[in-house]
Amino acid sequence: MKYIKLMRIKHYIKNILFVFIPLIFSMNFMNVDLVLTSIYAFVAFSFSASIVYIVNDIFDAEKDRQHPKKKHRPIASGQVGIPQAIALVCLLVIVIVAMVVTCLNVKTGIIILIYVIMNLAYSFKLKHVVLVDVLIIAIGFILRIYAGAYAIEVAVSEWLLLTAFAVSLFLGFGKRYGEKAKIQDGNTRKVLSQYDSESLKIFIVISMTLTIVFYSLYTILGNSNLTNSIFTIPLVVIGMFRYYMLLEGNINDGDPTEVILNDRIIQIIVVAYATLVLLLMGV
DSSP states (O other), rough: HHHHHHHHGGGGGHHHHHTTHHHHTTTTTTOHHHHHHHHHHHHHHHHHHHHHHHHHHTHHHHHTTTTGGGGGGHHHSSSSSSHHHHHHHHHHHHHHHHHHTTTTHHHHHHHHHHHHHHHHHHTTTTTTTTTTHHHHHHHHHHHHHHHHHHHHTTTOHHHHHHHHHHHHHHHHHHHHHHHHHHOOOOOGGGGGGGGOOOHHHHHHHHHHHHHHHHHHHHHIIITTTTGGGGGGGGHHHHHHHHHHHHHHHTTSOOOOOHHHOOOOHHHHHOOOOOOOHHHHTTT
């Protein structure tokens, strides 16, 4: 269990939401071979994310011990030693390389490699640079979509990519806003001292607006595979409003994974959206 916690498996939900987007919106989810390939891409990308999490935990162990939540992480709490964590990283690297060589393709492997390098740079330096920290998070979500698209060799609408980028900024700035509201000192995340709450609220509203605009344009101009997808817009709008309400109410620290796993209204909206998309696809 401690190794599962170290790998942050519950955060794989972010990979599910983005890696499978190309499969779903290209309407290939009934193609067994492409579904299996997407699953391989999901597993490989998830393991690469775990590598980044583990390396980050190794180097941030001392700082994490000062954090009210992070102090319970396996390395910070002493449940897992650094040698064991390094061994797990090596094992994950071997599995990812094997999957890329046998089940995926070079393009997908390159995207995964870019993601790992970018996020290691984030862990060591870029997470302390204001605005760049959130930009890296947003690019990470775009790379998830590209990994899923390259794996099954389908094109992705530019409007969908813009939507994903805008919603990633929304979630990233929302997380910073939630963290700043929960933690007032600068001992856990230095970059928080460079943000002020009012600016973050403006960034959140702007990125939320862009998400709704880009998604609306996607349903009208960029989604030839799904007719009447415009009817999904209200659910997207309501979902973003709900997330913003949770931030303002300081109900959580803005972690989208925690929101999806714990907020019943968000869960209902996600299920309703998925059901509506399937109905529109004629499934």
